Each structure stands twice: as C-alpha cells, then as structure tokens.
Amino acid sequence: MKKLLFIFLSTIISFSTFKVKAQVEYDNYFTDNQLRIDYYLFGNADTVMYSLDKLVKEPKWGGPRAQLVDNMNYGMYSIEVMPTDSYEVIYSHGYCLLFGEWQTTDEAKKISKGFHESVVIPFPKEPVDVVFYAKTDDLELVEKMKITVNPNDYFIKPAPQLPYAIYNVYGDYPVDKAVDIVLLPDGYTEQEMGKFVQDCQFFVKSLFSYDPYTHYKDRFNIRAVMVPSQDSDITMPGDSLYRNTALSCSFWTFNSERYCMTYDNETMKNLAGQVPYDQIYILANTKKYGGGGIFNSYCVSTTGNSYSSDVIIHEFGHGFAGLADEYAYDGTDNYKLEVEPWEPNITTLVNFESKWKDMLNKKTPVPTPVERKNIYTVGVYEGAGYQLHGIYRPMMDCLMNTFNGNKFCPVCERAIERMIKYYTE
Numbered sequence: 001m002k003k004l005l006f007i008f009l010s011t012i013i014s015f016s017t018f019k020v021k022a023q024v025e026y027d028n029y030f031t032d033n034q035l036r037i038d039y040y041l042f043g044n045a046d047t048v049m050y051s052l053d054k055l056v057k058e059p060k061w062g063g064p065r066a067q068l069v070d071n072m073n074y075g076m077y078s079i080e081v082m083p084t085d086s087y088e089v090i091y092s093h094g095y096c097l098l099f100g101e102w103q104t105t106d107e108a109k110k111i112s113k114g115f116h117e118s119v120v121i122p123f124p125k126e127p128v129d130v131v132f133y134a135k136t137d138d139l140e141l142v143e144k145m146k147i148t149v150n151p152n153d154y155f156i157k158p159a160p161q162l163p164y165a166i167y168n169v170y171g172d173y174p175v176d177k178a179v180d181i182v183l184l185p186d187g188y189t190e191q192e193m194g195k196f197v198q199d200c201q202f203f204v205k206s207l208f209s210y211d212p213y214t215h216y217k218d219r220f221n222i223r224a225v226m227v228p229s230q231d232s233d234i235t236m237p238g239d240s241l242y243r244n245t246a247l248s249c250s251f252w253t254f255n256s257e258r259y260c261m262t263y264d265n266e267t268m269k270n271l272a273g274q275v276p277y278d279q280i281y282i283l284a285n286t287k288k289y290g291g292g293g294i295f296n297s298y299c300v301s302t303t304g305n306s307y308s309s310d311v312i313i314h315e316f317g318h319g320f321a322g323l324a325d326e327y328a329y330d331g332t333d334n335y336k337l338e339v340e341p342w343e344p345n346i347t348t349l350v351n352f353e354s355k356w357k358d359m360l361n362k363k364t365p366v367p368t369p370v371e372r373k374n375i376y377t378v379g380v381y382e383g384a385g386y387q388l389h390g391i392y393r394p395m396m397d398c399l400m401n402t403f404n405g406n407k408f409c410p411v412c413e414r415a416i417e418r419m420i421k422y423y424t425e
C-alpha cells in the first residue's frame with residue numbers, strides 16, 4: 001500500500017530559521033483552499049510529544065497572500081512549509097498555544113495531559129513537508145514533528161458543512177488585503193442570538209474606538225457564525241455552575257478565576273472554518289469579568305461586563321499582535337533575564353536595539369524612573385511580563401498594563417500597526 005503520510009519525530013535545532021527569508025508567489029504553490037492540520041500535544045512541564053490527528057480541507061484560505069513567509073519570529077511555536085523536493089520555505093507562521101501556558105502551571109509539574117491543537121496553511125498544489133518547531137526557554141527553535149502532505153491524499157477530510165447562518169458584521173474587503181476576524185458566540189441560546197448580533201456590533205464599536213485600529217478600520221472584515229448554545233451563560237467551575245454551550249468556554253482555566261478559555265479546539269476550528277479568517281474571537285455571554293488571548297490561536301472576552309470593551313481590546317493585543325502583559329507582581333519568574341523576550345513591547349535590555357530603542361529621546365535615561373514627570377515619556381520602566389525586576393515596559397501605563405488610560409502606548413501601537421500591514425500589504 002502506498003504510504004502518503006510520513007511522520008518523523010526529531011529534536012534537531014534549526015539554525016536556518018533565524019534568517020529572513022524571501023517571499024514567494026502564492027499561485028505557484030497554493031490553491032484557494034485552506035489545509036487544517038489537527039494534532040495533539042501530550043506532556044507535562046518537562047516533556048512534550050506531538051501526535052498527528054487528521055488533515056481537513058477547508059473552503060477558503062483566509063491568511064495573507066503577499067507575505068506568506070512570516071519573518072517576525074514571534075510566538076513560542078512555528079511551522080514551516082517546503083516543497084518535498086526543495087528546502088525553499090513557501091509558508092511559515094509563528095504562534096502560541098494554550099498547552100504551552102499550561103506547561104508553566106503547578107499542575108503540569110505533577111501530571112501529564114493532552115491538548116488538541118491545529119494549524120492552518122494555504123492548501124498546497126504539490127506534496128509539501130510541514131515542519132513543526134517549538135522554542136526552548138532560550139528561544140532557540142527545536143524541530144518537533146515533520147509531516148509530508150500529499151494534496152491528493154484521499155484521507156484528507158472535507159470540512160464539515162454546518163447548518164449555521166453567517167452574519168457579515170463589518171467590512172467587505174478582499175480577503176487577502178484584510179485582517180479577517182471570525183466572531184464565535186458561546187453561551188447564547190437560540191432566543192439570545194439577537195443579543196449576539198448586538199454584541200458583535202459592540203465588538204466593532206470597541207475595536208475601532210482604540211488607536212491604531214481606528215486609523216486602519218478600512219482593512220478589517222468581521223464575520224460571525226451564528227451557532228446557538230443549549231444553555232445561556234458559560235461554565236464557572238469555582239461556583240459549581242456547569243453549562244452546555246457551543247464552544248465549552250470556562251472560567252477558572254488553570255484554576256485562575258478570570259481566565260476564560262476553551263479546550264474544545266476541534267469545535268472551535270470547525271466553526272471558524274465556515275468563513276475565511278486570520279483571527280478567531282469568541283464572545284462569551286456572561287456578566288462576569290474575564291477572558292484570555294493566545295497569540296495567533298484565539299481570544300475570548302465576556303460581553304456583559306462594564307470593562308468588556310477594554311478586555312476585548314486587551315486580549316486582542318495578545319491574540320493578534322503578540323503583545324505581552326505590561327503589569328508585574330511579586331513572585332513570578334516567567335521570563336529568563338539573560339534572553340530578549342520575543343514580545344515586541346517588553347525587553348530585558350539584552351537586545352533592546354531590536355525593540356523600541358529608536359523611539360526613545362536621547363535624553364531619556366535607561367532604565368527610566370517611574371516619576372510623575374515621565375507620565376507621557378516613552379522610556380524603559382522596570383516591571384513587566386508579571387515580573388517586578390529585570391523586565392521593562394515602554395510607558396508607565398498602557399492598555400496592556402491597566403485600564404486606567406484606555407489607550408495603547410506608542411510601542412504597542414506600532415506593533416499593532418506592523419501586524420495590520422503584515423496581513424494587508
């Protein structure tokens with residue numbers, strides 16, 4: 001029997017990936033469809049095993065066509081796609097995963113768990129190798145899994161046809177020239193779909209009331225998949241309230257009350273795949289404050305809280321632009337201080353040139369003291385990324401820090417702007 005799919009597990013550090021790679025012509029390599037690669041990550045705090053689940057052919061590639069090779073080097077994971085007969089990278093993308101966050105929890109020091117995850121790539125015309133990488137604590141890329149995909153493989157499943165209406169919330173721009181956001185409702189019953197429509201409009205109003213999104217509002221398409229839930233509101237394990245909802249979102253993710261995420265990756269991806277998308281955003285129908293955002297994976301925000309507008313935009317800062325939290329508190333050591341973190345809005349000063357050094361006034365001291373006179377000064381303020389010492393943020397306040405000022409700092413604005421251009425130019 002002809003074997004169409006090969007999987008190799010290896011741990012080879014790839015140095016080639018650090019180089020800036022040239023862009024390629026979309027039509028030479030890809031069709032209009034999208035290939036979804038579903039896989040499992042099994043492991044604990046120290047180990048991880050990758051395991052392929054299945055390949056799914058989805059109707060429409062939603063990502064960029066001009067910049068197929070992602071040279072930003074953001075995220076703790078990445079993939080590279082190459083024709084089987086060459087080493088030329090024809091598509092690459094960086095991202096983060098809920099699994100990666102779970103690995104930092106105390107639970108992961110005691111037990112192993114499995115998470116279902118997916119990546120999407122433009123559907124190849126000819127056989128390709130897809131290489132999965134993860135970064136070490138030192139941010140070195142390690143090859144974790146390699147699969148060969150033959151586009152004619154009859155085991156590639158067609159995407160499920162789901163019976164839900166599509167609501168075009170905002171924008172009618174060409175998919176390859178727009179940031180395409182798909183909104184998914186969780187905890188809205190059939191009778192509450194009218195409320196979901198209102199909440200989609202609230203999302204649009206919120207997004208475009210913050211710079212730089214206001215400036216680039218003509219580069220976005222926002223669509224929603226109208227899937228109702230059996231129950232209203234969402235699951236709150238800490239209050240022993242379990243609800244049967246379309247996307248199974250839950251507070252108390254990793255036992256953190258306000259962290260609201262879902263483990264049901266497959267349902268989320270099947271729903272999102274009904275429309276072309278770059279970013280998935282779940283709107284959760286509850287008054288409780290909370291949400292979460294994982295870079296190039298998905299975001300969740302609740303919609304019925306007085307802070308919902310700020311939460312929606314803050315989480316999208318993580319999910320869309322790879323921004324780090326700029327707040328700090330005692331007792332955590334998430335970041336290695338000898339390594340420059342990948343996020344654009346924090347620095348350990350190990351490689352500050354790669355961050356916002358060009359935005360600093362020459363007279364601004366490094367580090368910059370937290371003093372009233374510096375309130376509007378782009379500087380280097382100690383305390384960010386949950387750590388009080390050794391990590392620095394660009395402004396005393398920013399929407400990635402608190403909701404006091406209701407705006408992003410200039411460094412976060414620039415990072416968002418760059419990401420909008422990556423998808424649209």
Ligand SMILES: [Zn+2]
Nearest residue numbers: 398400409412
């Ligand atoms: Zn900021």
